[in-house]
Amino acid sequence: MTNLKKMLAGALCLCMAGSMLTACGDSSDSDSSGKKADAGTNDGADENNGGADLSGKDSTKVYNIYCWNDEFKQRFEKYYEPVKDTALWDGVEVNWVINTNEGNVYQTKLDEALSTQVDDDMKIDMFLVEADYALKYCNSDASMSIADVGLTDDDTAQMYQYTKDVMTAADGSVKGVSWQATPGLFLYNATYARDVLGTDDPAEVQEYVKDWDAFKATAQKMKDAGVYMVAGFDDAYRLFSNNVSSPWVDADGKITVDPQIKAWVDMTKEYTDAGFNNKASLWDDNWKAGQKIDGKVFGYFFSTWGIPFTLLPNTLDKSVDDGGAEEVGNGGYGEWRACPGPQAYFWGGTWLCGCATSDNIEITKDIMLKMTCDKDVAKAITEGEQDYTNNKAAIQELIDGGYSNPFLGGQNHLALLTEAADKIDLNNKLSAYDQGCNEKFQAAMKDYFLGNTASYEEALEAFKTEVTTLYGNLTMD
C-alpha cells in the first residue's frame, strides 16, 4: 500500500517538474511584430509564424525558414508553390520562423538557433538576410555557397552583379541569392505635383528634385502650399548612407561617422527647423498616414519593395483585407508617380541563404532556382507585385512589352529602376553591424532634430553610448 502511494506521489512530482520544464523550454520563435515593426508588418502578418509544435517530427519532413517579415512568405506562397517540385516536397511542410528585424531581434534569435544546429534534431534549412547584416552571414560558415547548393553560373547570369557582390565571401564563393534588386526612386503624390508644380509628368518633376538645391527650393514651394516635402527625419537617410566612402565599422572594430552621414544630419536638421518635414519616424503611424492621397506629404524615397509592400497598402482608403480592391479610385491608387530623385541609392534587399547543416538541400536548390533564377517567375512577380526582380532578361522583356504600372498612373517605372540598378555599387560600404548602427544613429539624431539634445556633438555622444552598449566589441572616438 505504502509502496503504491510512494509511486503515485513520485509520479505526480515528476509530472509537475516535467510540466515546468516544458513550459520553460518553449521554442523561442514567437513573432514579435512591435508597434513600429519594420518593412513588413502588414496587418495580419502574424498568422501561423512558427510556434508550431514540431517536436518529434522528422526534420527532413519540415522545411524551416527563418525570416523577419512575411514579404518572402507571400511571394513564396503565391509564386513558388504553384511551380514547386512536388516530388521533392512530398510530405514536407514549411515552418516559418518570423522575428522582427528591429533591435537586432531577428539576428539574435537566428544566431541562437544556428549555434545549436550541429546537435539539433530540427535543422534550419534556409534563412534570409538583409543588406544591413548580409556580411555577417556571408562571412560565416553558417551559410552555404550557392555552388554547393547546386546553382551554376548560368543560373545566376541574369542577376545584377551587385546582388552577387554583396554575398560574395572572402574566398570568392557566393553565399546567397536574391529575387529582387533594390534600387531606389523618389515616389511623389501626383495631386500635389499638379497643384503646386503645375505638372505631374515624371520627367518634368524630376527637374524640380534633380539635386539637393532643387529639392530644397521645391520643399519651400510645397511648404508655402501647406504640404510637407518628406514625411520625416529618416526618409532621405539611405540616399546618404549608401553613398558613403567607408562603412560604419572598419576592420579594427572602430566606428566612424562618414561625412555623408553628417551631411544627412545637417540637411535633416535644416529641413526640420524650416518645417519641410512632418517630424515622422520611419514606419510610425504618422509616417504611414502621410501616404494617404491627402496625407499632406509630397513624396517618399522608396526602394523597389517599398511600392508593393508599403506604399500601396498604406495609400488605399479601403484595405484589401476589408474587401477593397487595388484599383484607381481606392485612395491613392494611380495617383503616385516615380522619378529618379536627387541621388542614386538602394535600400534593403533580401537574400536567401542555405543553411550549412540543412538536411533539405535539394529543396533549397529548387526554391532558389525558381524564385531567383527563373525568368517566368521573375516576370510574374514584377507584373503581379510591382516588385523589381533580379533578372535582367525578365525586366527587359517587360519593358519591351510596353510595361505600364497602373498604380503609378500607367508609368513605366521599370526603365527608371534599370538605370538606377546599374549604378549600384556596394563595394566598401557595408559592415556587419549596420542594422544596429543605423537604428541607434537615427534614434540619437531624432533627439537632436526635435531639439531635445542641444547640439550634434551631444547627440553623437548619446549614439556612442548606445552603440557601444549594443556592440561591446566596437569602439568609437
Add this chain to the structure above:
Amino acid sequence: MKKKSISYAKWGYIFLLPFFITYCVFNLTPLVQTFYYSFLDYKKDTGSVSIFNTGSNIINNGFCGLDNFKTVLGEGGEFFKTLKNTTVIWLIGFIPQIVVSLLLAVWFTDLRLKIKAQGFFKTVIYLPNVIMASAIALLFYSLFTQGGALYTVFDKFTSDDISLLNKVGGARAIVGFINFMMWYGNTTILLMAAIMGIDPSLYESSQIDGATPSETFWKITIPLIKPLLSYVLITSMIGGIQMYDVPQLLAGDSGNPSGSLKTLVMVIQTGKDSNIGTTAAISVLIFIISAVLGLLAFNAMNDKPVNNKKKKKKKTYPAKGGK
C-alpha cells in the same frame, strides 16, 4: 501497520522538491553565474556568427576584478543616469498612486459614508492591473503619437507640434501615469484590508471624544497601517527598479527623448547580447538594491504591529498624539 505514529514530514519535503529543483536550475544558477560574469572582462562579437565552432565570437579576457563595476559606476557609465531616470519615473507614478489609494481606501472603509456599489468600484479600479502592461503602453503610444487622438487634444494647448512622447517631461509623465493607473487599484485593496483590520471601537471612541475625520485619519489610521504602508512602498520600489516594458514600448531601446526614459533594465536588455561583463555588473547592482529594499520590507512587516495595537488599545485617544 504496527507503528503507532507515522511521520509524514518527509512527504512535505518531497512535494516541495519540484519547486526547489526548478528554482535552483532556473533562478539560483543564473544568479550565481551573473555574479561570476560581473567580474569577467567578457564580451561577444554579435557581428559574426559561426555554426561549427561556437566559441569564435566570444572575447573573454578573464578575471578583471572590479573593472566592470568601475565602468558602469564611473564617468560615462550608465548606472547613475538610468537609476535617476528610473527613480524619477517611479516617483511620478507612485506619489499619486499612494495618495489616491489611501483616499479611496479610507472612503470605502468609512463606517459613516457607506458608499454604495462598492463591489463594482473595487472591480473597476482593479481592472487596469489585469490588462498586460504592454497592451496599455501600445494603447497610449497610439493615443499620443503624432496624429493620435490625445495628441490632437494636447496639441491645442502647446505652442509647437511635437508629441508629448517626444518631450522629456511629457514622456515621463505618460509612463508615470500608466504605472499609477495600473497599480492604484491593487494598492487600494491592500490598504483597505489593513484599515479593516483596525479595531472599529478606536474610531468610535475617538469620535465620541470629538475627533474630526482628518484627525482620525492622521492619528489612528496612518499609524496603525504603517507596516503595510512600508510594505507597499518597498515592494513598489522593487517593482519600479525593474521597470522596462512600458518605457521600452513608448520610447524604444534608446529611451528617447534625451534618454530620459532609459531605465536600468533597458541598459541590460540592450547590452545583454554583447557586453556580458558590464551588463552582469548592472544586474548585480540591481540585485543588491533590491535585496536591501527587501530586507527593509521584511523588517517593516515583522516589527511592531502586535505590540503597537496592544499599547494603543490601552491608551485613550488624546494621549497617543505623538506617534
